[in-house]
């Protein structure tokens with residue numbers, strides 16, 4: 090789709106230096122997808138790209154999607170729709186909320202997104218085909234994108250990240266929520282790098298969830314099992330669960346910002362970079378290896394500890 094919102098040229102691959110990395114002789118690069126666009130940043134951009142192209146092809150007049158009160162995905166969808174001329178509807182979890190409840194929702198609304206607030210029970214039906222069919226009947230000519238951009242087109246968009254890594258990486262690290270990004274990385278991994286996945290949810294069976302998504306994507310269980318061979322899960326960097334954190338994590342995020350001006354957030358990228366750092370600290374024989382950290386964006390919540 091020809092629009093500057095879908096230009097990734099600002100996502101540089103930046104080498105960062107820290108005493109630990111120098112001591113271990115590893116080269117660490119950050120793929121700065123957070124710089125792609127002010128609001129359609131990180132993996133949101135990757136997940137929306139082909140969804141919007143598909144909506145355009147279907148001649149849809151608008152997009153509807155789902156998200157929580159602080160959803161990066163809702164905000165990115167609102168911004169991408171505004172810039173590409175689609176109407177947008179956001180179904181938000183929580184009937185007690187309104188468009189003024191927080192900055193995320195306010196910005197969504199300012200960008201022209203119509204916000205419809207659902208109670209938990211109704212929101213819980215967001216993956217149910219019959220329910221989606223009903224919503225499509227109510228909003229004809231709207232293209233539906235699941236919460237978090239987690240569908241086939243989202244995975245395809247995330248696969249493309251590999252095109253922008255111009256050298257053989259030995260390891261790639263990324264945060265995981267819905268698994269769309271990590272499945273895209275796994276499915277596009279022609280370099281056969283080791284993919285390090287850092288789930289931000291507690292007790293999440295990351296490999297099983299990825300297998301389900303990849304099976305739907307490939308329609309070939311053996312092939313998805315093969316994609317998963319290069320995947321390594323770091324299950325202990327969730328800091329208690331989604332959006333949970335402690336002072337140790339915030340101190341770590343501040344230290345990284347001080348040392349190399351790399352902004353991280355406490356929900357996704359801070360935890361993933363923490364896992365990378367600890368893994369390097371505890372590994373031997375990394376001399377000469379190249380590690381790429383995928384910065385998936387999501388910095389809207391980082392103001393309170395980076396200033």
Ligand SMILES: Cc1ncc(COP(=O)(O)O)c(C=O)c1O
Pocket residue numbers: 131132161162237264265266267268269270271357358385386387388
């Ligand atoms: C900033 C950020 N990083 C990582 C993720 C996790 O990506 P995924 O949901 O594709 O696993 C998300 C959620 O979409 C996110 O907002």
